[in-house]
Amino acid sequence: MYKTIIIDGLAFALPLLIIAIGGIYSERSGVTNLALEGLLGFGAFSGALFIVFLGGHFSQNSNIPIYLSIIMAALGGALYATLFALLCIKFKSNQVIAGVVINILSQAITTFLTRQINQNFFEQPSDKFQIGVFPRISIPVLKDIPIIGAVFDNFYTFNIIIIALLAVTWYLLYKSAFGMHLRACGDNPQAVDAAGIDVEKVRFKAVVLSGALSGVGGICFAYSISANFSPAIYMGYGYLAIAALIFGNWKIMPTFVACLIFGFARSGGNELAKFLQLSSSYLDLTMTLPYILTLLLLIFFSKRNRAPRALGEIYDKGKR
Amino acid sequence: MAKDYDYIIEFRHLTKRFPGVIANDSINLQIKAGETFALLGENGAGKSTLMSMLFGMYEPDEGEIYLRGKKTKIKSPRHATELSIGMVHQHFKLVENFTITENIVLGIEPKKSMIGIPMVDIKGTDIKISDLSREYGLDVNPTDVIEDVNVSTRQRVEILKMLYREAEILIFDEPTAMLTPQEIEFLLEIIRNLKEAGKTIILISHKLDEIKQVADRCAILRNGKLIDVLDVKETSTQTMANLMVGKDVSLDVAKEDSVKGEVILDVKNLFLKNMFDVKIVKDVSFQVHAGEIFSLSGVSGNGQMEIADAIAGLLPIDSGEIFLKNRKINELSIRERTEQGISYIPEDRQVYGLVLEFSLANNLVLKSYYHEPYSNRHILNDEAIFNHADKLIDNFDIRAGKGKDTIVRSMSGGNQQKAIIAREIDLDSDLLIFVQPTRGLDIGAIQAVHQKIIAERDRGKAILLISLELDEIIALSDRIGVIYNGEIQRIADAKDISREEIGEAMMGVAKNA
Ligand SMILES: Nc1ncnc2c1ncn2[C@@H]1O[C@H](COP(=O)(O)OP(=O)(O)OP(=O)(O)O)[C@@H](O)[C@H]1O
Ligand SMILES: [Mg+2]
Numbered sequence: 161m162y163k164t165i166i167i168d169g170l171a172f173a174l175p176l177l178i179i180a181i182g183g184i185y186s187e188r189s190g191v192t193n194l195a196l197e198g199l200l201g202f203g204a205f206s207g208a209l210f211i212v213f214l215g216g217h218f219s220q221n222s223n224i225p226i227y228l229s230i231i232m233a234a235l236g237g238a239l240y241a242t243l244f245a246l247l248c249i250k251f252k253s254n255q256v257i258a259g260v261v262i263n264i265l266s267q268a269i270t271t272f273l274t275r276q277i278n279q280n281f282f283e284q285p286s287d288k289f290q291i292g293v294f295p296r297i298s299i300p301v302l303k304d305i306p307i308i309g310a311v312f313d314n315f316y317t318f319n320i321i322i323i324a325l326l327a328v329t330w331y332l333l334y335k336s337a338f339g340m341h342l343r344a345c346g347d348n349p350q351a352v353d354a355a356g357i358d359v360e361k362v363r364f365k366a367v368v369l370s371g372a373l374s375g376v377g378g379i380c381f382a383y384s385i386s387a388n389f390s391p392a393i394y395m396g397y398g399y400l401a402i403a404a405l406i407f408g409n410w411k412i413m414p415t416f417v418a419c420l421i422f423g424f425a426r427s428g429g430n431e432l433a434k435f436l437q438l439s440s441s442y443l444d445l446t447m448t449l450p451y452i453l454t455l456l457l458l459i460f461f462s463k464r465n466r467a468p469r470a471l472g473e474i475y476d477k478g479k480r
Numbered sequence: 481m482a483k484d485y486d487y488i489i490e491f492r493h494l495t496k497r498f499p500g501v502i503a504n505d506s507i508n509l510q511i512k513a514g515e516t517f518a519l520l521g522e523n524g525a526g527k528s529t530l531m532s533m534l535f536g537m538y539e540p541d542e543g544e545i546y547l548r549g550k551k552t553k554i555k556s557p558r559h560a561t562e563l564s565i566g567m568v569h570q571h572f573k574l575v576e577n578f579t580i581t582e583n584i585v586l587g588i589e590p591k592k593s594m595i596g597i598p599m600v601d602i603k604g605t606d607i608k609i610s611d612l613s614r615e616y617g618l619d620v621n622p623t624d625v626i627e628d629v630n631v632s633t634r635q636r637v638e639i640l641k642m643l644y645r646e647a648e649i650l651i652f653d654e655p656t657a658m659l660t661p662q663e664i665e666f667l668l669e670i671i672r673n674l675k676e677a678g679k680t681i682i683l684i685s686h687k688l689d690e691i692k693q694v695a696d697r698c699a700i701l702r703n704g705k706l707i708d709v710l711d712v713k714e715t716s717t718q719t720m721a722n723l724m725v726g727k728d729v730s731l732d733v734a735k736e737d738s739v740k741g742e743v744i745l746d747v748k749n750l751f752l753k754n755m756f757d758v759k760i761v762k763d764v765s766f767q768v769h770a771g772e773i774f775s776l777s778g779v780s781g782n783g784q785m786e787i788a789d790a791i792a793g794l795l796p797i798d799s800g801e802i803f804l805k806n807r808k809i810n811e812l813s814i815r816e817r818t819e820q821g822i823s824y825i826p827e828d829r830q831v832y833g834l835v836l837e838f839s840l841a842n843n844l845v846l847k848s849y850y851h852e853p854y855s856n857r858h859i860l861n862d863e864a865i866f867n868h869a870d871k872l873i874d875n876f877d878i879r880a881g882k883g884k885d886t887i888v889r890s891m892s893g894g895n896q897q898k899a900i901i902a903r904e905i906d907l908d909s910d911l912l913i914f915v916q917p918t919r920g921l922d923i924g925a926i927q928a929v930h931q932k933i934i935a936e937r938d939r940g941k942a943i944l945l946i947s948l949e950l951d952e953i954i955a956l957s958d959r960i961g962v963i964y965n966g967e968i969q970r971i972a973d974a975k976d977i978s979r980e981e982i983g984e985a986m987m988g989v990a991k992n993a
Contacts, residue, residue: 335599337589344575344586351573355587356558469576 161435165427166310173423174322175380179401180408180415181329182237182373188333188410189366190346192472194259195244196374197398198266199237203375204382205270206236208289208389212277215292223295230321230379237375238368240266245367249360252474263398271391288390294318294383318380325376330412342366346468349475359475374398396451403454409465418457425453485549488513488649488680489534494543496529498890500881503529505704506543513648516671516681518691518712520724521701522922523894524879527684528570530701531651534682535567536560566642567651570893571830572634574626580637581609581622584644612643616673630781632663639670650674651682654893656690657920660780660948668694686894686922688717700724725924733930736938738958741770743806744911744942745791750800752786752966759798760786762966768911768942773933775945777953778963778986784946785827787963788915791944792824793817794832804911818847823904827915833900834888841869841884844903868906876902877928893920901929905936912936915946930956954979964988 179200186193207229215225240262247258271287278286294316303313333339341362344352349359381397382389404422408415429446438446487510496504503526511517519527532538534545536554544551547563554560560567574583581602592601606622613620618636626634635655642650652671656664671694674681685691691698692712700707700723708723721729745768752761761783768774776784789795791802793814802809804820812820826832834843845854845865853864869884878898880886888896897920904912914933918926933956937943947953953960954974961971962985969985970977 331597337591337600340578340582340586340589340600344578347575347577348573351575351583352586354557354573356556356561357587 161431162307163310163313165424165431167314168427168430169420169423170311170319171316171384171423172426173419174319175377175384176397176401176404176422177377177416177419178322178325178380179374179377179398180405180419181326181412182370182377183401183405184408184410184412184415185329185333185342185366185373186370187405187471188346188468189342189363190349190468190470190473190475191245191248191363191367192255192259193244193367193370194256194402195241195262195398196370196401197394197396198259198263199241199244199371199374200378200381200398200401201263201270201393202240202266202378203233203237203371204378204389204393205274205289206239206375207233207379208291208382209236209277211291212282212289226292226294226383229291230318230376233375233379234372235375237378238372241368241371241374244371245364248367248474249363255472255474263394267391267394274389274391288388290388291382293387294380316380316384318383322376322380325373326412326416329373333412338362338365343468345475346470349470349473353475363475374401377401400451400454403458406465406467407454407457407462409462410468421457422453425449487511487546488548490546490549491530492544492546494530494533494545495541496526496533496538497541498529498881500883500886502704504533504540507701507706509699509706509709511680511682513680514675514678515696516675516683516694518695518698519682519684519701520686520688520691520698520720522724523898523920523925524892525701525724525922526704527701528653528892531567531653531682531684534560534649535565535651561645561647564646564648565651566645566647566649568635568638568642568653568655570653570657572638574634574637576627577625579623579625580620580629580633580640581606583626583637584609584622584641588645609640609644613640616643616677617670631658632660632666635659635667636670639674647679649680649682651684653684654686654920655683656685656687657893661950662779664690686920686926688720688923691720692717702726721923724922729924729927733927733934733955735934735956738772738937739940740772740958741940743767744770744804745944746803746806747787747791748801748803750787750790750802751798752783752790752795753798754786760966761790764800764963764966764968766961766968766971768944770910770942771937771940772958773937773943773945773956774959774961775947775953775957776961776963777947777950777982780948782963783966784963785915788824788826788913788944788946791817791913792822792826794826818907818909821910823907823909823912825900825904825912825914825917829897829900834896836887836889838888839884840873840878840880840886840888840891840899841865843888843899844869844872844884844906846903847907872899872902872906876932877925878902894922894925897921898925898929901932905932909941911942911944913944913946916948917945918947918949918952950979950982953982962986 179196183193183196210229210232211225218225244258244262247253248255274289275287278284296314296316298314299312303309341352341357345359345362352359378393382393400422404418405415407418426449429449433443433446489511491507491509494504494507507530521527529538533540536556536559545554585605589600590605591598592604609622618640620633620636655667659667668690671681683695695712697709698712699709748765750761750764751759754760764787778784786795790797793812797810809817809820830836845868849855849860854861866884873883876898879895880891901917918929921929933943945956957974959971960974960977960982962969962982964986965988
């Protein structure tokens, strides 16, 4: 049973993590990002769109379209985040309101388009895009290690992609000049400006990156949870990612831990329901476990956490 | 060094206008390479504006700047940096959660390569910063995070920022306004070292003795116009002061003996903790009577500011009691305390004293807008608010481009301070708490504020003065309490304690004599 908990837990925690990292990029640059939900949905939609139109051009058993769909999801998320960045940075609108608008708009657009496309191109009244099953693999030898071997057993290959992205994003945020500028923008944009760096440009890039990462997380969720894209993707995972990054104090590694906790809480809850042989209607109840856990963790552990100082502050050059 | 120019900086007919004021009026000024040049002038005379143009923050409306003999249009702070100009602003621009090194290299990060991957090299630069800081006697620890270091260290980081960028012209805008006397000495020493190293230094200050100590020449500005350029060695501080204000000023204040009345403020066994749960005020008791000026003297950071905050209601009390006119006020909110008769001029005027985006008129009724005549049944009465503003602007000589309609952010630092003082005195409270009331004010204004404080005392008000300037304490106080390490060392009548005794007690030398 623990095996399932670990396997399913990771399959949930890692996509959540990549979305949360997207959030960290945006918020550490000073832009409040409530739009993660909309960004992950739009990214998933873009990836799925690619599969339904072009997936057929590849040979039957090829996994290439599946991997390409991840790239498409990143591009779609980035594109949609550009809209969010324009609202927040170029037009200096309120970031909270813009985020909520982006979420509502994303759900409306993708639902509408999915229906219309199904109707007009495939002549079936459905609000789902079938995208197939993501390949899973096991690593021999490693998978036979007691307990932690489960990490290497029967896992989605996107786990590898996400771990690689984790390394890259960590490097970029903490070790590169761009990351330094980004973090400085979220603390004191006046200081960044005085150092001759364009605050708005840095923030723009951060938000677009945030969209790309959310898009990747979104399409992975679509594969692992349902093997299709449907409006059901808007389940609040974007908000859960925000909770994870707050709990992780806007830092990548602690956020990783937070996501693991959420992931295992979820898979553990599912197993518990099965073990107790509860009827499936109770499944809804166990699904709330991660959210209840979020509340508790936030109450007890995030008191000392500090948001980036300039978070949500619209940068005004003229201020003296 | 062969130079093909006489002056490193030359302003020709430089003019800058803001709505309602000519901040700089056709200024002609030459500064030589390697000299320390001071700018002196009343609050709002246009000193910061002139330097902002040199640093590329404002564009001149008329006139030209010649840099190293060449006519130069300085487009932005970045451009100024490229031209080897650096500036330490009145308000620092540092990233709080970065280390000192990270702040210094921001924007021009040194790179290194690890297994072929380029990275910002902070560790390697720490050593360089260490060396640089030692070279000029700046003494900072490169790995400290800014949010953990004090004002004086932050200022040194700003100086290092300029040096790291190889600035040749260094501008300091009121660098000593926020520092303690010891820190000021230290800074002046640094400025001397910089001059030694061949830098050209421009220093804005209101403190004549500092200018006397470090500057070679000094320009005097009044109302945006250049009045005179003086050789500092050959000019007395009295002459400088007179030129600056435009009439004879006396540097000390006249005051009668106090007529002590009943006890207004009674602080009993006060204990306070800061936000890290550290005890910063221990068992402090004192009284302030009507008609007297009681001052707390001490080196910055010994708990005196916290005592003021606790009395005003900004900081919760750990234990002890505070009575105002025999009524315990421990549990009262800030507004209730104001209504009971406390006026407060806080240390940080931009955070606690003013709403920077509001007009001057609105700031002047910030603590009374909900009363008649400023509002009627929750509707503000603009006419009453404007009349009130005009009255205070007149009485307190607040200078602002558009009068009562001026947005406070655009006012000069000294005039912001005058606005707070005007508002608080006007509340007509029984107790007035002044914390560093003359910080950033020019001598003329300091004298005016001192006269106001004494006038309030003579009207029978109780006055608690907290200041880091010993001169100010000695000039004004009737009784003096000296605080060290959160404890009162000594309370004495002003005439019974000498300047040296105060100084010793401030260092914790003489205990309860
Ligand atoms: N951005 C601005 N907008 C409008 N008016 C301004 C602005 N900056 C300065 N002023 C006005 O220009 C005049 C000169 O201001 P400046 O800040 O240069 O004075 P200062 O000599 O530095 O005074 P202080 O000693 O009080 O700092 C003042 O009347 C001020 O109100
Ligand atoms: Mg100034």
